[in-house]
Amino acid sequence: MSTADPVAALLSEADQLLAEAARRDLALRLAGSAGILRHCDACRAASAALARERPADLDFFAYRKQHTALGRMFTDLGYQADPAVAFSQEYGIDRLIYLGCRAATKIDVFLDALRMSHTIEFGGRLGTDGPSAAAADLLLAKLQIHQVTEKDLKDIATLLAAHPVGEEPGAIEAGHVLARLSRDWGLSHTATGNLSLAARLLPEWPAAGPVARQAAGRIDDLQRRIEAAPKSVRWRARASVGTRVRWYEEVGDADQQGQGDAGIAEG
Amino acid sequence: MMDPTQPKVVGVSGVFTRASSGLVRQVSTRDTVYYGVMAITIAYMVFIVTAWPGYPGSSMELATLLVTIGGVLLGVVYSLFAAVYPRSGGEYVFLSRVVHPSVGFVVSFLQAFWYAFYFGLNGAFFAIYGLAPLFTVLGLQMHSSGLTSAGTWFASHNGIFVMGSVLVLFIGFMVYRGMRGFFRLQRWAGAFAMASVLVTIVVLILGSTGALHFASEFNAIAGSGAYAAVERAGASPGFSTLATFNFMVWPAFSILFSVNMVSFSGEVKNVRRGPLVGIVGSMVVTGVLMIVLMWLGRGAFGDRFLQAAPSSSKVPVPPFLNVFASILGHNPVLTIVMSLWIVFVIPFALGSNVIYSSRAMLAWGLDGVAPRPFANVSERRHTPVFAIVTLVVLAEIALAIFTYTTWVEILSGFLGFAIAFAVVCVAGIFFPFTHRATLERSPANIRIAGIPLMTICGVLAAPFIGFIAYRTAVDKALGANAHISLIVNGILIAVGFAWFYALRWYRTSRGENVDRRFKEIPIE
Numbered sequence: 001m002s003t004a005d006p007v008a009a010l011l012s013e014a015d016q017l018l019a020e021a022a023r024r025d026l027a028l029r030l031a032g033s034a035g036i037l038r039h040c041d042a043c044r045a046a047s048a049a050l051a052r053e054r055p056a057d058l059d060f061f062a063y064r065k066q067h068t069a070l071g072r073m074f075t076d077l078g079y080q081a082d083p084a085v086a087f088s089q090e091y092g093i094d095r096l097i098y099l100g101c102r103a104a105t106k107i108d109v110f111l112d113a114l115r116m117s118h119t120i121e122f123g124g125r126l127g128t129d130g131p132s133a134a135a136a137d138l139l140l141a142k143l144q145i146h147q148v149t150e151k152d153l154k155d156i157a158t159l160l161a162a163h164p165v166g167e168e169p170g171a172i173e174a175g176h177v178l179a180r181l182s183r184d185w186g187l188s189h190t191a192t193g194n195l196s197l198a199a200r201l202l203p204e205w206p207a208a209g210p211v212a213r214q215a216a217g218r219i220d221d222l223q224r225r226i227e228a229a230p231k232s233v234r235w236r237a238r239a240s241v242g243t244r245v246r247w248y249e250e251v252g253d254a255d256q257q258g259q260g261d262a263g264i265a266e267g
Numbered sequence: 268m269m270d271p272t273q274p275k276v277v278g279v280s281g282v283f284t285r286a287s288s289g290l291v292r293q294v295s296t297r298d299t300v301y302y303g304v305m306a307i308t309i310a311y312m313v314f315i316v317t318a319w320p321g322y323p324g325s326s327m328e329l330a331t332l333l334v335t336i337g338g339v340l341l342g343v344v345y346s347l348f349a350a351v352y353p354r355s356g357g358e359y360v361f362l363s364r365v366v367h368p369s370v371g372f373v374v375s376f377l378q379a380f381w382y383a384f385y386f387g388l389n390g391a392f393f394a395i396y397g398l399a400p401l402f403t404v405l406g407l408q409m410h411s412s413g414l415t416s417a418g419t420w421f422a423s424h425n426g427i428f429v430m431g432s433v434l435v436l437f438i439g440f441m442v443y444r445g446m447r448g449f450f451r452l453q454r455w456a457g458a459f460a461m462a463s464v465l466v467t468i469v470v471l472i473l474g475s476t477g478a479l480h481f482a483s484e485f486n487a488i489a490g491s492g493a494y495a496a497v498e499r500a501g502a503s504p505g506f507s508t509l510a511t512f513n514f515m516v517w518p519a520f521s522i523l524f525s526v527n528m529v530s531f532s533g534e535v536k537n538v539r540r541g542p543l544v545g546i547v548g549s550m551v552v553t554g555v556l557m558i559v560l561m562w563l564g565r566g567a568f569g570d571r572f573l574q575a576a577p578s579s580s581k582v583p584v585p586p587f588l589n590v591f592a593s594i595l596g597h598n599p600v601l602t603i604v605m606s607l608w609i610v611f612v613i614p615f616a617l618g619s620n621v622i623y624s625s626r627a628m629l630a631w632g633l634d635g636v637a638p639r640p641f642a643n644v645s646e647r648r649h650t651p652v653f654a655i656v657t658l659v660v661l662a663e664i665a666l667a668i669f670t671y672t673t674w675v676e677i678l679s680g681f682l683g684f685a686i687a688f689a690v691v692c693v694a695g696i697f698f699p700f701t702h703r704a705t706l707e708r709s710p711a712n713i714r715i716a717g718i719p720l721m722t723i724c725g726v727l728a729a730p731f732i733g734f735i736a737y738r739t740a741v742d743k744a745l746g747a748n749a750h751i752s753l754i755v756n757g758i759l760i761a762v763g764f765a766w767f768y769a770l771r772w773y774r775t776s777r778g779e780n781v782d783r784r785f786k787e788i789p790i791e
Binding site for chain 1: 289537629649650
């Protein structure tokens with residue numbers, strides 16, 4: 001595969017890591033924007049139609065119980081742990097971060113859960129056939145972003161353009177997504193806000209055409225399902241408080257804190 | 268410099284740009300408060316009240332209030348430094364960058380040594396102030412010679428050493444397993460301990476208002492007329508301002524220690540709010556609880572009784588506040604419940620000791636001013652195993668010395684801590700002027716009438732800390748100015764400087780630029 005194409009090089013690096021993990025019998029699935037691109041041909045086509053910027057880093061989902069073996073794998077392959085978080089595992093960040101040394105600028109490995117603006121747990125859900133995590137988890141990982149970017153919104157549109165929401169094979173598992181959103185008001189509030197933003201922006205994105213129309217219809221469908229889904233007592237109790245209390249985690253910069261000596265010279 | 272994870276709003280409302288994904292640190296503000304409360308160790312109330320008769324005319328409550336105010340000022344300086352330098356490793360991180368690398372190291376070295384010392388001593392305190400009184404009172408209340416004998420054994424040399432060692436090893440193991448589990452355990456223990464304090468307060472209120480009668484309950488245990496005999500021996504001196512000031516060292520030995528939260532400030536979720544709320548909030552909460560317990564304790568047991576009890580031969584139980592509260596409660600279940608603020612809190616005092624020292628050692632190792640093994644973490648647990656094992660060994664030695672010799676006393680290490688607090692205080696006064704640009708780029712750039720808050724708090728805290736340091740050096744009642752304490756602090760300072768310059772020379776001779784690391788600060 002030619003490395004002149006940055007996306008191809010990035011996905012090639014991802015494939016090598018996935019192959020090595022499989023060889024070591026480790027559950028590792030591609031997530032994030034690269035995971036959406038690598039999920040299926042339909043996702044790749046939709047992403048291209050929406051002119052989604054190329055991703056620069058790699059995100060993976062893995063199991064925490066395998067973190068020692070995973071760490072060894074990345075070290076064996078020449079990756080260096082980000083010093084700012086190399087000593088943070090014991091505090092429960094559930095994440096390995098490696099500095100990029102090939103095509104990817106950075107590699108994140110989320111363990112059992114993605115802990116960002118909201119927490120998306122994927123423990124026990126990495127048994128998918130393909131290289132990427134399940135479409136429902138890929139979608140939730142994007143819907144949970146509090147301060148969403150246009151790239152994130154295009155990823156949401158990509159997934160929904162490529163896959164219907166339902167229970168049939170190939171669909172984004174409606175049951176899983178709705179169950180998650182129906183028990184966490186904060187996540188639900190952020191997710192529906194992001195879906196509305198994506199729907200509003202779809203007509204503005206160039207050359208999206210039928211892909212945009214497909215995505216718009218499914219965004220509308222998902223929003224109606226979310227609204228109709230029965231909510232937990234906890235969801236309703238939190239909804240009564242609303243946005244008067246912060247409903248998301250503040251996301252900081254990995255490099256700003258920690259115990260390593262990563263930093264810049266003063267002055 | 269632009270923060271790549273701080274999104275900027277662009278174009279359509281609600282859509283942002285972001286150069287890279289961020290990270291959510293996992294130590295919450297709630298955890299920092301629990302940690303601060305545990306590091307302060309409200310259980311020390313027991314020997315604080317026992318020390319009171321040594322300062323005739325002093326007001327425990329006023330002294331504690333003054334210490335809380337002084338502690339808050341110091342705590343603000345610490346938390347602002349944590350906001351400027353959100354790296355784990357304690358004072359070492361910011362003093363080495365702000366004052367001088369050798370000063371940062373020596374202060375940290377001093378602190379780490381004494382925290383290792385108290386890692387062992389707190390194990391002894393667990394048996395002396397927690398288990399021994401609990402079993403002794405339970406034995407008396409339940410007429411069980413077995414329980415009373417157990418209480419006696421816990422107070423014996425071997426009992427103290429064995430139970431102290433068990434606790435040192437348990438906490439060492441918990442810290443080895445990682446901070447996630449430690450904080451989870453701390454939350455539960457902290458909640459139970461606070462509930463226990465509230466129950467104790469209710470019992471003391473009943474005693475103060477006459478609903479429960481301490482004198483008759485005490486006489487039932489110690490013999491008819493025993494309470495009156497003890498009380499008669501007690502003095503009733505008039506209020507003394509000087510004695511109150513002098514007594515401050517005792518609550519200070521407890522309340523000031525929430526500042527050691529800076530040992531893991533690199534892992535706090537919100538580095539502007541977390542350390543400030545954790546350090547200052549825990550000082551205020553614990554200070555208020557201590558004052559309430561002191562005031563109600565005096566009301567329930569009587570000033571003269573509390574003054575005379577520690578030296579009276581007519582008191583057949585350890586002369587501790589928790590013991591007297593248990594006698595007042597006259598119920599074995601209440602006795603157990605009211606012991607939880609001792610037995611559930613002291614283990615986490617050990618925890619704060621070992622966490623501080625091991626994270627400081629890790630920071631030294633990373634900067635190259637300690638042997639490399641100190642910078643190594645377990646592949647499985649991601650914890651600094653070498654540092655933790657070293658500290659367990661040092662704690663066992665300290666525990667053995669405290670248990671089997673008379674060389675050291677409760678406050679023997681306080682002078683070392685007071686020196687460190689004083690250095691931080693002075694550094695905080697001048698930092699906004701010597702490192703103006705660094706402060707202004709940080710979330711600690713808070714000013715009142717144009718004057719940096721760090722400078723204001725440093726200036727106000729300096730006389731307080733100076734006085735505490737002076738008293739620890741001269742107070743005959745403390746053991747802090749015992750000959751060995753002064754000698755050990757002198758040796759530690761000399762060894763610290765020698766260690767730093769020897770390691771620096773060694774690294775430089777191998778082509779490593781150690782000095783460059785001390786010019787680095789976390790990215791804006």
